[in-house]
Amino acid sequence: MQRISSLFCAAALALSGSAMADDFKVVTTIKPLNLIVSELVQGAATSDAILPPGASPHDYALRPSDVKKLNDADLVIWVGPQLETFLTKLMATNPNSFALTKQAGIHFLNYGEKGSDDHSDHAGHGHDDHGDHASHDGHDDHGDHADHDGHDDHGDHAGHEGHDEHAGHHHHHHSGLDPHFWMGPKQTIEAANVITEALIKHDPLHKTVYLANLSTFTSEVNQAVSELNAEIKPLSNKGYFVFHDGYGYFEHQFGLNNLGHFTVEPDRKPGAKTLIAIRESLKDKQAYCVFSEPQFSPAVVDSVTKGTEVNIGTLDPMATNVQVGKGGYVRFIKELGQSFTKCLK
Numbered sequence: 521m522q523r524i525s526s527l528f529c530a531a532a533l534a535l536s537g538s539a540m541a542d543d544f545k546v547v548t549t550i551k552p553l554n555l556i557v558s559e560l561v562q563g564a565a566t567s568d569a570i571l572p573p574g575a576s577p578h579d580y581a582l583r584p585s586d587v588k589k590l591n592d593a594d595l596v597i598w599v600g601p602q603l604e605t606f607l608t609k610l611m612a613t614n615p616n617s618f619a620l621t622k623q624a625g626i627h628f629l630n631y632g633e634k635g636s637d638d639h640s641d642h643a644g645h646g647h648d649d650h651g652d653h654a655s656h657d658g659h660d661d662h663g664d665h666a667d668h669d670g671h672d673d674h675g676d677h678a679g680h681e682g683h684d685e686h687a688g689h690h691h692h693h694h695s696g697l698d699p700h701f702w703m704g705p706k707q708t709i710e711a712a713n714v715i716t717e718a719l720i721k722h723d724p725l726h727k728t729v730y731l732a733n734l735s736t737f738t739s740e741v742n743q744a745v746s747e748l749n750a751e752i753k754p755l756s757n758k759g760y761f762v763f764h765d766g767y768g769y770f771e772h773q774f775g776l777n778n779l780g781h782f783t784v785e786p787d788r789k790p791g792a793k794t795l796i797a798i799r800e801s802l803k804d805k806q807a808y809c810v811f812s813e814p815q816f817s818p819a820v821v822d823s824v825t826k827g828t829e830v831n832i833g834t835l836d837p838m839a840t841n842v843q844v845g846k847g848g849y850v851r852f853i854k855e856l857g858q859s860f861t862k863c864l865k
Contacts, residue, residue, distance in 0.1 A: 544723045547593035549604050550577050552702040552839045555848040557597055560715055560733050562846065564726035565594075574840035576815050577604050590614065595722050597715060603699035618718050621697060626710045629768055631698045703837065704769025705745045705853060709738050737849070744850045748774060748857045755864045760809040761798055763816065766837050770856060779807055782820060795824055802828040809863035811835045833863030 544565035548554040554569035561567050570586045571577060577599075590596055590607075593616060600621030601608040611617040620626060701707040716734045720727045752774045759779040771778050779801065782790040801807055802825060809831040812818040815838060825832055836859075839852045 544594050544726070545592065546595045546597060546719075547589055548596075549598045549607065550575075550838060551842075551844070552837070552849075552852060553597065553599060555839060555842065555844055555852055556702065556708060556712060556737075557715060558844050559737050559846060559849060560712060560730060561719065562729075562733055564729040564733075565719070565723060574815055574838055576838065577606070580604075580606050582606050582610070595718065597718070599699045599701070600697075602697050616722075618715075620701070620711055620714065621699060623714045625714050626701060626707055628701060628707070629698045629704075629772065631696060631765060631768070633698075633768070698766075698768050700766045700837065701769055702849075702852075703767055703856070704773050705741050706773055707769055708849065709741055712737055740847065740850050741853075744853055745773070748853065751861050752776065752857055755861060758808045758864045760807050760811060760860075760864060761801075762811045762835065763813045763821065767835065770853075774857075776860065782824075790820060795820070799824050799828075802830050805829075809833050811859070811863065813837065814840060831863045833859055835859050 544561075546557055546561055546565055546567045548557050548567060548569045550571050551569050551573050554567055558567040568589070570582075570589055571580055587610065590610060591614070595616050595618055596611065596614060597618045597620070598604050598607055598611065600619040602621055611619065621628060701711060712734055716730050719730045723730075756775045757777060759777045761779055762781045764783050765781045767776075767778065770776070780794075780798065782794060782798070798810075802810070807830055810821055810825050811833045812821040812835075814834060814836050818832075818834075821832065835856065839848075839855075842848055842852045842855065
């Protein structure tokens with residue numbers, strides 16, 4: 521009897537191991553994207569990011585272990601060549617590649633574009649009936665976004681340093697699609713709908729789970745938007761500078777007053793004219809706050825703000841310390857909102 525019991529246990533373990541080996545595997549790139557995807561696949565699949573927490577996609581180089589993980593994935597969800605330039609060649613031949621900037625249904629902004637959102641609105645209007653999206657298999661590659669591929673080489677912007685100053689606005693010119701969609705709750709919910717469609721297409725057995733997860737995610741993000749609106753709206757007239765041009769979606773969503781940025785790409789040093797112009801603005805007390813980022817040295821921010829009374833804050837676009845799991849994305853945008861309100865008050 522004991523032998524039969526032992527054999528039964530062994531068989532059960534073998535079946536369990538086989539089931540685990542057959543789990544639908546999703547691989548993402550940056551942690552903020554994985555925060556979103558991990559909530560959408562909860563209870564149905566696994567999700568893992570290839571970039572370590574806090575790593576920037578702007579200067580990342582793939583490791584052999586990353587390549588293996590990407591090749592073994594059932595679905596690779598990435599933002600697109602405008603952000604993860606290191607993936608462009610590898611994903612060109614990967615049939616399981618799913619680049620969000622090539623999908624219809626996400627309202628991407630261009631750098632410098634002023635959003636037309638009503639900041640009091642909840643994100644994701646127009647996606648109420650999730651069942652309508654479940655069968656849209658044709659969203660893998662849409663011509664509407666095909667022209668965005670032309671903006672994938674950040675090196676195209678290398679010659680823009682000389683164009684920083686225009687009538688007191690301290691912006692480098694940065695053209696093309698802004699890939700930092702996860703900063704905007706509205707676009708994030710749109711992306712969640714598109715991702716859910718892809719999950720259902722590739723793993724139809726878990727359609728019910730994916731749709732339930734999407735519904736929960738949407739409700740929780742919309743609730744967070746309502747709370748953030750109440751906290752941030754009183755600060756809409758207070759100006760600030762950010763380290764790099766990556767917060768447009770959040771600023772458009774909540775009506776914030778960004779006076780400019782130090783650099784268009786975080787791995788590029790700010791131009792001397794930009795630093796001088798920002799310092800002059802700080803002396804004139806035009807800004808309440810200057811934000812740095814934990815991924816990069818704050819030395820340049822410290823040097824520009826030295827001797828002024830401006831507040832110094834930190835914005836973390838990569839969600840370094842946010843735990844992946846249920847409610848992870850909401851924690852991220854709430855922490856981002858708190859960083860703004862703490863420094864601008």
